[in-house]
Amino acid sequence: MSSHRIGLAQGTAIYVGAILGAGILALPALAAEAAGPASLLAWLTLLLFCVPVATTFAALGARYPDSGGVATFVSQAFGPRASAAVGYWFYFALPAGAPATAYVGGQYVAHALGGGQRTALTVAAVLLLAAFGSNAVGLKVSGRVQLVLVGLLAVLLAVAVVTALPSAHPANLRPFAPHGWLAVGQAASLLFFSFAGWEAVTHLSGEFRDPRRDLPRVTATTLVVVGVLYLGLALTCVLVLGPRLAGSTAPLTLLLQRGLGTAASVITAVMAMLLTFGTMNAYLAGASRLGAALARDGVLPAALARGHRPGEVPRRSLTLLFVLSALVCAVALSTGSPLSRVMLAASACFIAVTVAGLVAGVRLLPRGTAVWWGSVLAATVMGVVLVFSGWALLVPFLLGVAAVGGARWARGPRTVPAGQPLAQHES
Template identity: 80%
Template sequence: MSTHRIGLAQGTAIYVGAILGAGILALPALAAATAGPASLVAWVALLLFCVPVAFTFAALGARYPDSGGVATFVAKAFGQRASGAVGYWFYFALPAGAPATAYVGGQYVAHTLGAGQTAALLVAAVLLLAAFGSNMVGLRLSGRLQLLLVGLLAVLLLVAVVTSLPQASTDNLTPFAPHGWGAVAQAASLLFFTFAGWEAVTHLSGEFRDPARDLRRVTITTLIVIGVLYLGLALTCVLVLGPELARTEAPLTLLLQAGTGSAASMVTAVMAMILTFGTMNAFLAGASRLGAALARDGVLPAPLAKGHRPGEVPRRSLALLFLLSALVCTFALTTGTELAHVMLAAAACFIAVTVAGLAAGVRLLPRFSAVWWGALVATVAMTVLLVFSGWFLLLPLVLGALAVGWSRAASGRRRVVPVNPPAAAEPATSPAGTTSGPATVPAAANTVASTPATVTEPAG
């Protein structure tokens, strides 16, 4: 059994990989088309909003380091049934989110290289298989691979920025807000998902060498890295590309062409693959451990619990995620389901998980502390965003109902086995030396299937 633990460098790489996504390749252009150069204000605002969200999850992970992640936080705050629903939201949204993310990366690579739909699907399949494969080996490989790829990605982004800066012009900042300041809010809504992902890595909190110390350090380092990369890229795109930024589908390719010439397409394709793989790698690492934790707690079938302990590899949980992802891919391809609908359905679940985790922070963190106020403000903001998911909210509602139903059915199938067999029980003696009857295990100790003192087995 592996005893590998995440350190500061690998932890930062996994966190950065979870936050960065292939959207960064196109969103600077979409945001500029919406708000003009004032889209830079939206980038800064969202980075600032990331701070309370990130530190809320870091504080909760330090207090309750467990593979259950947000589900564990919710269990502490609101009970096991709510926890099971949150666990289902994240776990069963992943088989939709991962293939969709892989396909986005495949499309960008195919577009950049001038290839067609077949090439996009092939690249997506390779990226998906690579992410599952690295996690099957364990965090020792996936963490080091993530560190290598995120380092390479940072270098490539910095090359794009530095080599194109000589062509920057402040004239491209005017007019600064051609569509009014209301458009800045629309741009911020568009850019939100480039800053999401903090909830995904909470499931790895128990894998750190020292969660109480390392999670805060990793969070700070990640905020600095994504701040430099996002703001540097967005500002350079505006200053170098000017009005052309709002008209292109591949701003990073144009930026690289301005600085490196003919190598731009190949470099952009490599970056798209790294961004896509990094996101899936981080989300799979978290989701697979969540599945094992849910099985440990009786919310999923018990055989999936294998690998839930820190340092272990939850291969059975990963295998189920792979099977479900394959089914989603097959369904989408045979029915012609739009990619946008798949992504919005997954997004509704992920936003719901974030809201639940932040609400747990309001309940569990020291009241009126700085991190508590941050959790409160972020909970309100994210709840408003969740409402705009529309009819896609039906998916988390259905998954929540299934989680509650499974928990009730599972509890009905179990019977509690006494820790001490009846024949071996001895009369309990009070301090005064009087016999008070047979020793019993307090009923409260047997209310949660995952309580260490409780032994459960299927009835019959």
Template identity: 80%
Template sequence: MSDHRIGLGQGTAIYVGAILGAGILALPALAAQAAGPASLLAWLALLLFCVPVATSFAALGGRYPDSGGVATFVSKAFGKRASGAVGYWFYFALPAGAPATAYVGGQYVSHTLGGGEHVTLLVAAVLLLAAFGSNTVGLKLSGRVQLFLVGLLAVLLLIAVLTALPHARAHNLTPFAPHGWAAIGQAASLLFFTFAGWEAVTHLSGEFRDPGRDLPRVTVLTLVVIGVLYLGLALTCVLVLGPQLAHANAPLTLLLQRGTGSAASAVTAVMAMLLTFGTMNSYLAGASRLGAALARDGFLPSVLAKGHRAGEVPRRSLSLLFVLSALVCAFALLTGTGLGHVMLAASSCFIAVTVAGLAAGIKLLPRGTAVWWGAVVAAVVMGAVLVFSGWFLLLPLALGALAIGWAGWTARRAAPAPVGEPVAVVVAPVPPAE
């Protein structure tokens, strides 16, 4: 067992890694295509929406620090059965979400370097194996690796912004809303999942030295870093690329070409790998600890419970996630299942986890306070987003039923015989006296 605890630097790096994703490489263009320069308002609105979500989970994590994360919050608010369902939503969505994220990173690297599908799959496999390997060693290594990678990523993004800024032109802000003000909502829907990930790191709340003190600080630092990176990059893309932004397949590459020239492709490929690895590294750190907590609470086989305590490495839970991820990859390759369907399946579960966590916050946090009202507003918005998952809502429903069924089955097996029920006693025959 390790006595390592997360500090502010490593905690912030893990949190930033969970929020940032490879989508930032393409989404500035998609948002500009939908709303023009007015897409900047969508970026700002979603950053502000992050505040109540993040502060709600920080407050809950400080009150109930545990590797169960959102599942623990739900257990305190609604009971053990509900928490098992929520735990299953996150744990069993990860084997679909991690390979899909790795594949997106591989696609961007392959596209940037001019490779084909085999390059995409090779890069995705390397990224996936690296994230699992980092977490196998434990948070002491994965936290330090994350701190280094997020720092390097921030430097590269700042280089992209600062070297391109001399080419900024104010006239690129006009017309500001060429598709009308309603298009800002469409841009926001495209950008929504770029700001997700707060639910993933709740499972690490027990790993902090002082969760009640450290979680709010880490949350504030993460919001500042995310805000600077997202808004800085989006504003620079609009000011520098102008109308070209809406038609760009790789806007960050174009931005770098303006500032660094021929090195743009290589730098963009490195950033794509850093973003992808960082996201998977953070999610795996949380999910593996959640699996151990679920086993501790009777929702998974007890053999997986090793590693649920703070400072331990849940290698058995991580191994199961690796096997399940490999099976998802094999299934997708053999059946030709599209990336979009895999990502939507995972997203429906992750959104459901966020809604459940916010609902728990409404019940557990002090009523009428600012953080309570934030949880109310965020829960309403996220609930509306969840409805748009359509048929994919069947997946969290099925996983919830499976969790409750497993807990009921194991409880019946472990239950003692009811009082008053006759117990059969076998008496050996006594041999006759000689």
């Protein structure tokens, strides 16, 4: 049994990897097309909105550190049946979300290198296998790999910004809102999912050496890192590319071309792979531990429970996720299912998990405190976003029914008695 526990550096790398995604390569252009330079306000607004979401999950994780993550928080707040539904939403959405994410990364690489569909599928397969392989070895390796990759990614993004800044022109900020101020809201909706991922890393709360001390620090550091990377890149794109930004399909490549010439396409491809791998690596680390925790609590078959304790590797749960992911890939390829539908279905489940966790925060966190009010605000906003998932809401509904109908009802997570914070549980 491995005894490795997450430290601050590895924890921050995993958190940053969960938030950042390959969408950052194209989103600055899409947001600028919607709102012009005023899209910078959309980036800033969403970053500020991340604060109550992130602090809510950090506070809950510090009180209830467990591999069940949001499912554990919901169990403490609303009981095992609600917890089972939330667990199913996240666990069974992952086999759809991971291949879709890998394919998006493959498409970016193929576009950057001039390849076609075969290149995109090959890269996607390699990324998917690498993420599963990294997690099969355990957090000791996957955490260190994540630390190296996030560090390299930060360096590449910094190179893109620094080499392009000499070409910046403040005049590109005018007119600031060519499409009106309401367009900022449209830009924010495009950017929304580039700030998601906080729900995924809650399952790793029990893996920290000292959750009560480390989780707030990691969360704060992640917010700073993500904010600097996102805002720095978005501002540089606007200042350097100006009117060209809105019509670009690869704005980061254009930035890199300013300082690095023909090497820009290769670096863009490398960044796409790093971003995609980082996201999948973090989500798989969380989902595999969630599966073991659900089995421990009688919601999934008991054979999957091995690996639910901190420091262990949940290889059986990870294997099931791999098999389900392979089945999703086979079905998608054989039927030609649109990628957008697969991603929308997975997104509806992940949003539902986030809403459930925030509502649990409203129930469990000290009423009237700043973090409680943040939970109220974030739960309200995310609830509205969830409604706009449309037909995809059917997926979490059916998974919830399956969870309630098929679970053997245990008493819930055993690490902390229901409704009792960690601080009270410790002697």
